[in-house]
Amino acid sequence: xxxxxxxxxxxxxxxxxxxxxxxxxxxxxxxxxxxxxxxxxxxxxxxxxxxxxxxxxxxxxxxxxxxxxxxxxxxxxxxxxxxxxxxxxxxxxxxxxxxxxxxxxxxxxxxxxxxxxxxxxxxxxxxxxxxxxxxxxxxxxxxxxxxxxxxxxxxxxxxxxxxxxxxxxxxxxxxxxxxxxxxxxxxxxxxxxxxxxxxxxxxxxxxxxxxxxxxxxxxxxxxxxxxxxxxxxxxxxxxxxxxxxxxxxxxxxxxxxxxxxxxxxxxxxxxxxxxxxxxxxxxxxxxxxxxxxxxxxxxxxxxxxxxxxxxxxxxxxxxxxxxxxxxxxxxxxxxxxxxxxxxxxxxxxxxxxxxxxxxxxxxxxxxxxxxxxxxxxxxxxxxxxxxxxxxxxxxxxxxxxxxxxxxxxxxxxxxxxxxxxxxxxxxxxxxxxxxxxx
Numbered sequence: 550x551x552x553x554x555x556x557x558x559x560x561x562x563x564x565x566x567x568x569x570x571x572x573x574x575x576x577x578x579x580x581x582x583x584x585x586x587x588x589x590x591x592x593x594x595x596x597x598x599x600x601x602x603x604x605x606x607x608x609x610x611x612x613x614x615x616x617x618x619x620x621x622x623x624x625x626x627x628x629x630x631x632x633x634x635x636x637x638x639x640x641x642x643x644x645x646x647x648x649x650x651x652x653x654x655x656x657x658x659x660x661x662x663x664x665x666x667x668x669x670x671x672x673x674x675x676x677x678x679x680x681x682x683x684x685x686x687x688x689x690x691x692x693x694x695x696x697x698x699x700x701x702x703x704x705x706x707x708x709x710x711x712x713x714x715x716x717x718x719x720x721x722x723x724x725x726x727x728x729x730x731x732x733x734x735x736x737x738x739x740x741x742x743x744x745x746x747x748x749x750x751x752x753x754x755x756x757x758x759x760x761x762x763x764x765x766x767x768x769x770x771x772x773x774x775x776x777x778x779x780x781x782x783x784x785x786x787x788x789x790x791x792x793x794x795x796x797x798x799x800x801x802x803x804x805x806x807x808x809x810x811x812x813x814x815x816x817x818x819x820x821x822x823x824x825x826x827x828x829x830x831x832x833x834x835x836x837x838x839x840x841x842x843x844x845x846x847x848x849x850x851x852x853x854x855x856x857x858x859x860x861x862x863x864x865x866x867x868x869x870x871x872x873x874x875x876x877x878x879x880x881x882x883x884x885x886x887x888x889x890x891x892x893x894x895x896x897x898x899x900x901x902x903x904x905x906x907x908x909x910x911x912x913x914x915x916x917x918x919x920x921x922x923x924x925x926x927x928x929x930x931x932x933x934x935x936x937x938x939x940x941x942x943x944x945x946x947x948x949x950x951x952x953x954x955x956x957x958x959x960x961x962x963x964x965x966x967x968x969x970x971x972x973x974x975x976x977x978x979x980x981x982x983x984x985x986x987x
Contacts, residue, residue, distance in 0.1 A: 619648020677712030
């Protein structure tokens with residue numbers, strides 16, 4: 550982008566009066582990636598941080614090629630120029646740029662100390678995504694161990710939401726994993742047995758083969774909820790103890806938290822737009838703990854299939870208000886072609902397609918990528934390896950990856966595909982936004 554074009558964009562951002570104008574300008578700035586836009590966007594954020602478009606400024610900043618972005622974001626924190634509910638996302642992008650500071654660490658610690666306080670929860674608009682951002686900052690800054698005691702306390706706190714609890718559990722297992730297993734064993738009968746936490750722990754145990762993990766699995770299978778035991782029974786084959794202990798290979802557990810946080814931020818941005826758009830008037834993506842169960846993966850085929858099934862459930866969690874499109878069955882069949890979404894159904898996603906079409910929002914047949922994504926995941930969940938299956942994988946560029954059994958890389962591909970699909974949808978909604986700023 551030449552100097553004159555950049556100068557025009559900066560002037561347009563300064564004079565913008567509607568959300569649509571701002572969203573369009575920020576999108577152009579993002580696409581250029583130029584660091585010349587850092588200060589104009591920072592100034593815009595200070596002006597509009599309390600409006601519904603505040604999130605968009607932070608997201609746009611994070612897309613720019615600017616080495617000192619972490620420092621600039623930190624200055625916002627130091628000068629108390631950040632909207633409270635934006636602090637977790639600010640910490641995430643600072644950590645992404647490998648910038649850590651005293652004020653950032655204090656903010657993260659404060660968040661953990663007060664996250665179960667009702668007033669704090671309302672002030673900061675707390676949810677699982679915010680908890681992910683805060684703990685990601687502490688993890689990447691090698692500060693998580695200092696909060697071990699607090700994390701142990703939080704997983705038993707009844708005021709913590711289910712999605713936040715799953716996040717805390719995931720990060721707790723990132724530090725001194727053996728010690729956490731022993732801690733769970735010690736507290737199993739008094740605090741864990743036959744609770745939702747037990748099921749959450751069972752999900753995590755699929756990824757570990759240490760002696761303490763096996764002991765905890767046995768404890769749950771013999772004394773826990775049927776649901777918890779069933780989770781573990783499906784993977785009993787992974788717990789075979791080799792006679793030669795030296796030959797037993799520990800699985801490498803891969804973290805997908807960066808991808809999940811970006812997915813969460815995009816879902817929040819889309820929710821922000823649909824809530825304020827009169828054609829919607831509600832957040833289309835409800836908060837769900839299902840997303841956080843995608844946080845880890847290993848090179849295991851059965852676990853890969855299970856994660857794909859879970860991701861299908863995640864993308865079909867949509868506010869039921871999308872059913873209020875007032876189209877008759879014949880019109881729905883003509884518009885959305887529900888059968889093409891996949892044999893698992895994807896009912897809510899197909900309803901969203903119909904809802905947006907009924908509001909005269911132009912959407913392509915592939916629906917930002919949702920249709921292709923749901924069909925590919927359905928094929929994998931069904932273990933279908935017929936000609937159409939291989940053609941689809943080849944079209945997506947992952948056929949060889951599947952043949953080589955690179956299950957973690959495949960899972961990560963689908964997470965990134967979902968993120969790109971959300972990005973496509975978010976960009977479309979930017980174009981639709983027309984209301985004045987709050």
